[in-house]
Amino acid sequence: MHDLKYIRENPADFDAALARRGDDPVSARILELDERRRALQTEVQMGQARRNEASKAIGKAKGQGDEETAQALMAEVAELKQKLPTLEEEERQVGEELKNALAVIPNLPAADVPAGADESDNLEVATWGQPRDFDFAPQEHADIGPALGMDFETGVRMSGARFTFLRGQMARLHRALGQFMLDHQTGNHGYVECNPPVLVQDEAMYGTDKLPKFAEDSFRTTDDLWLIPTAEVSLSSSVMGEIVEEAALPMRLTALTLCFRSEAGSAGRDTRGFIRQHQFEKCELVSITKPEDSDAEHERMAAAAESVLQALELPYRKMLLCTGDMGFGARKTYDLEVWLPGQGSYREISSISNTGDFQARRMNARFRPDGEAKGTQFVHTLNGSGLAVGRTLVAVIENYQQADGSVTIPDILQPYMGGVTTLEPQN
Template sequence: MFDLRFIRTHPDLFDQGLQRRGLDPLSAVILEIDQRHRHALTEMQARQAALNTLAKTYSTVKATNGNLQELTQNIDQTKQDLKDYKHQADQTEQDLHRLLSEIPNLPADDCPDGADEADNLEIRRWGNLPSFDFTPKAHDDLGVALGLMDFERAIKLSGSRFVVLYGDLVRLERALAQFMLDIHTREFGYKEAYVPLMVNESVMFGTGQLPKFRDDQFQTNTGHWLIPTAEVALTNLVSGEILAEADLPLRYTAYTPCFRAEAGAAGRDTRGMIRQHQFSKVELVSITTPEQAVAEHERMTGAAETVLQRLGLAYKVLSLCTGDIGFQSEKTYDLEVWLPSQNTYREISSCSRCNTFQARRMNTRYRPVDGDGKTQFVHTLNGSGVAVGRALVAVMENYQQSDGSIAVPDALQPYMNGLKVIARKS
């Protein structure tokens, strides 16, 4: 959401930000509705004041047995005018809220310009690509051959874009999640939380999933929404609150299932576990002051990178361009991990800073230590630390062996009771 005062004061800057995202200017439309809204409010106040005066006059005239006919007509007309202007004020307020709630965040000055993912800026690479003396297989072929990955029964249970895992692959998935949580909580100071997987509509609105991305979400018959990421719940832990600056930054992490309808992904990644309706992720969320936000963004990205480095997985870091950053983001780093079967890097984490965009939707503020007592909106950040399902895919493909078995990375063996190789059991 945006501060109307900013748009009134800096309409050109607002439109320039939208233009960088490839969107048409909107300040004129917004300000025209805003003007009608403020006009309606002014007229409401004038009519209410007039009614108060007429009421006193009515009492005086009635006490002296004067003629009340014209005065009564005037009162009735003023009441009707008040009702009409209230309707206009309510309608324009709704129009403003609807319009502003569907406009994406403005990109940061240091967000690279571009039209789409082809214009993303590579920042760095880490690790050596694995070398095989055989043709590497895709994770789904490996998993099915091991008897530990089952797509056919998943279709029987739920339809496409689901999977059933068995045995050591389930253990590996759990090991990955525990490994990530240990890094984030012990080394980076994130506070682990267990959060609801179903949230109300205001929570989804607060982080920007609603109303624009309604079709990408799953809603229950109770009105709850299944979380598409733990970011939704973790960020809203502080919704509606006024925080103390001394307590910031707040850092939260959670390991949860995530649910996405993938309405806009028809025909993309239909094989395997890359794009599913249900998947697991370790999420990172930070609540900061404006001064902390940039450094916190780098720190969060570094936490996600640490996971991949400890697993020995080659990856690259991209700064997403203005045409590719998410709805809530002003700047995003994507981490892409190497997948041998596709001979390319694929996204495994996005770390974004959102400025006050989510804080305004959630009405979350902090009170500065040095100041006049006025509150300010916090800055929010979120990132994957990392997507557990995709990490499982990456480990399977990068650590596969010629006989179809999968070597367990050294960092994960303590979480697997010392197991070093996942092989098909007779």
């Protein structure tokens, strides 16, 4: 959500920032609604004040025997009582229209975000690791995975497209990755482990900018709860409507949860394999900070996510997303893209975003600066994957595959695998 005061004082700058994202100017429409709402508020307040004043004057006029004045005042009060509900409803409707108009405007990009139309304009800022030199033609995970326990057919048979049934040591490797990520982020980077709900109400989805614009991308239950598309929703919403003390910041939270996405906007993409599923697990990182600390926290969070790939010895590159490729709620985003030798390309495995106070305004999440009894400020929220477990599983399979179809377990994961060092084909 955007600061109305900023839009009033800087309409041209606001529209120019939106133009960097390829969006049309909206300040004139927002300010028109804002002016109408404020005019109606003033009219309602004046009408209420006059009604109260006239009501008191009726008794005084009657006490003085001035029946003519009393009758006139009574008529005025009756008219105001009839008129005010209409004005109040109009004020409510205009206020709701203003709120809805603001709710679909994306966040403004940070000044150092490169201009661009799409992913081809993203900026590579770093690479790590050297892709392995295979002495055989590496295969995609979808080709070698079934013999190792990645059962696509059963998943589709019971649940439809974009569902997979993991079996045996493949399932254990998946579990090992998630447990390692949690241990790594809590033990090495100071994140507090959480176990949040995966079903949330509208307010949590709205506050984390998933509603109203992206409702079709998520699953909704018959009793109007939402299956979270990411634990960002649950973790960030833990401060929804709260005022936290400055001393409690930064809050660094992590959770390994199931996530659910309809992939409505990705029809036809990655239909083969384990890359894009309706149900998946992700180790999520969320930070709640003071405004002046969020830029540094963004770099810290990116480094925390990168360290997982480094520990697994998976080559990757770090991309700074351009204005045209950033998510709706982000002011700045880094994507980590892991090397997949079977595909011969880098693929996104983590997206780390600083949303500034965009989500905090929607959630009404604030902090009280030290020494101030009454004043509050909006927090800044950040989120990132540390990492997406399924995509990391894919990266391990493809990067650690052997010529005979087996997969070597990365050293860091072997303690989580009960001594298993290799996934062996079963057929």
